[in-house]
Amino acid sequence: MKRTVYISALCLLVVSSGAYAQKKKKAGSLDNVSITYLNNSFGTYDKLQKQIWSTPELGFLEEKSSKTLQDHLKSQGFQVEVGVAQMPTAFVATYGSGSPVIGILAEFDALPGLSQDTVPYQKPLAEGTNGHACGHNNFGVGSVAGAVAIKEWLDAGKHAGTIKVFGTPAEEGGGGKVYMVRDGYFKGVDIVLDWHPATGNGVSVGTGTAIQMIDYTFKGIAAHAAGSPDKGRSALDGVEAFDYMVNLLREHVPFSSRIHYVITNGGEAPNVVPEYAKVSYYIRSPQRKVLEDLVTWVNAAAEGAAKGTQTTVSSEVIAGFYEVFYNHTLQKLVQQQLELVGGIKYDERERAFAEAIVKGLGNDLSTLKAAEEVRPLAEERPSTGGGSSDVGDVSWNVPTASFGTAVFVPGSAGHSWQNVASGGTTIGTKGLLNAAKVFALSAIELYSNPKLVEEAKKEFEERRGKDFKYVPLLGDRAPALDYRVKK
Ligand SMILES: [Zn+2]
Numbered sequence: 329m330k331r332t333v334y335i336s337a338l339c340l341l342v343v344s345s346g347a348y349a350q351k352k353k354k355a356g357s358l359d360n361v362s363i364t365y366l367n368n369s370f371g372t373y374d375k376l377q378k379q380i381w382s383t384p385e386l387g388f389l390e391e392k393s394s395k396t397l398q399d400h401l402k403s404q405g406f407q408v409e410v411g412v413a414q415m416p417t418a419f420v421a422t423y424g425s426g427s428p429v430i431g432i433l434a435e436f437d438a439l440p441g442l443s444q445d446t447v448p449y450q451k452p453l454a455e456g457t458n459g460h461a462c463g464h465n466n467f468g469v470g471s472v473a474g475a476v477a478i479k480e481w482l483d484a485g486k487h488a489g490t491i492k493v494f495g496t497p498a499e500e501g502g503g504g505k506v507y508m509v510r511d512g513y514f515k516g517v518d519i520v521l522d523w524h525p526a527t528g529n530g531v532s533v534g535t536g537t538a539i540q541m542i543d544y545t546f547k548g549i550a551a552h553a554a555g556s557p558d559k560g561r562s563a564l565d566g567v568e569a570f571d572y573m574v575n576l577l578r579e580h581v582p583f584s585s586r587i588h589y590v591i592t593n594g595g596e597a598p599n600v601v602p603e604y605a606k607v608s609y610y611i612r613s614p615q616r617k618v619l620e621d622l623v624t625w626v627n628a629a630a631e632g633a634a635k636g637t638q639t640t641v642s643s644e645v646i647a648g649f650y651e652v653f654y655n656h657t658l659q660k661l662v663q664q665q666l667e668l669v670g671g672i673k674y675d676e677r678e679r680a681f682a683e684a685i686v687k688g689l690g691n692d693l694s695t696l697k698a699a700e701e702v703r704p705l706a707e708e709r710p711s712t713g714g715g716s717s718d719v720g721d722v723s724w725n726v727p728t729a730s731f732g733t734a735v736f737v738p739g740s741a742g743h744s745w746q747n748v749a750s751g752g753t754t755i756g757t758k759g760l761l762n763a764a765k766v767f768a769l770s771a772i773e774l775y776s777n778p779k780l781v782e783e784a785k786k787e788f789e790e791r792r793g794k795d796f797k798y799v800p801l802l803g804d805r806a807p808a809l810d811y812r813v814k815k
Pocket residue numbers: 338339340461462500743
């Protein structure tokens with residue numbers, strides 16, 4: 329099974345758009361202990377991100393990566409609760425006391441088959457092994473650096489306020505955040521700030537899609553495929569009839585829907601009628617209600633296929649995420665801080681690396697400007713498809729904003745070898761430190777201005793609606809801790 333293809337569209341990358349320029353308001357200042365701390369800590373965080381980059385671990389298996397982040401937080405005085413929500417690599421690290429309580433999300437899982445050296449041409453470190461093609465090495469360390477910088481500010485001014493780092497495993501398909509939401513770890517959190525490594529610097533405005541990932545298992549009767557085919561009933565026939573029906577129905581579903589599948593088990597040998605066959609589906613829509621209708625239809629197709637092939641079918645929801653619901657009040661706040669921090673400034677060596685990547689992509693060198701600039705805040709547009717993220721479930725429970733910094737060379741594709749290469753260099757470290765600065769400046773504004781927190785919460789309640797009730801799309805299942813274990 330081509331795992332790379334299987335998960336490639338999962339991550340909801342930071343979306344850019346022109347739209348309208350945000351009126352610049354008077355923002356805070358870079359002259360504070362948080363920024364000074366981060367300016368003096370390049371070596372510390374460069375080392376940490378490269379440590380995680382060089383031991384890329386898959387979803388729910390990120391023991392070393394998670395521990396690296398936990399150890400650093402503990403060394404800085406954070407209380408760390410490990411193994412939360414039935415996930416050994418999930419953690420919540422807390423510092424400070426009183427309100428407001430600000431949460432920062434930290435991811436750290438890697439992707440299979442994307443090993444790559446820190447060079448501007450394709451060169452796997454070890455063919456077929458894991459790589460940080462989504463920059464979660466930078467992601468986790470940037471979030472932790474931001475939280476420690478916030479701690480420095482809380483300490484220096486003896487300010488009231490709590491900072492929490494949510495170590496969220498298995499973003500690439502496992503949905504670690506959803507279990508933490510479901511088990512109540514975000515209760516009492518006032519604001520969530522989030523980021524993602526990107527090819528530019530900007531606030532995220534794309535709301536992506538809600539998703540359900542469902543495995544369908546067909547069972548038939550094994551028989552000699554030539555000697556006694558009449559005695560057999562093929563589970564693979566069930567899968568094929570099911571996939572065929574889905575491929576017919578996809579013409580008649582709302583345009584923004586996305587349905588994709590891979591057959592993960594289609595039998596063992598052609599001369600044996602397959603007794604067992606399995607197909608994994610991702611079903612997505614920008615709207616949860618539409619997703620529910622799609623899943624009902626796809627389930628009916630599975631039942632129909634089983635009936636027509638005299639097999640049986642069972643299904644298991646592996647994971648499910650809400651579409652993202654961003655808070656506009658927080659987006660404006662984060663935009664101001666991002667503009668204050670600015671883009672990435674390459675040194676000579678970094679520029680040569682980035683130019684080689686750009687040339688390799690066949691792009692014009694002028695595209696590199698995107699790394700240096702901060703995009704204006706774009707207007708939120710109704711999603712027309714796209715990826716999904718488990719940040720969605722967090723964002724429907726706590727007012728949330730997300731942004732990106734240029735950890736990757738502009739023009740690089742998501743989940744690409746170029747991203748592994750760039751994220752493992754000092755470009756990645758500069759990107760994560762810019763993110764940490766945006767976290768620190770945003771938190772300082774929120775701690776200093778309780779009205780801002782109230783405004784974000786009021787907007788959240790009003791736009792979410794008073795009838796909203798959170799029902800996880802993955803039901804009451806336990807985390808699929810072995811979803812990346814080869815069987
Ligand atoms: Zn990803």
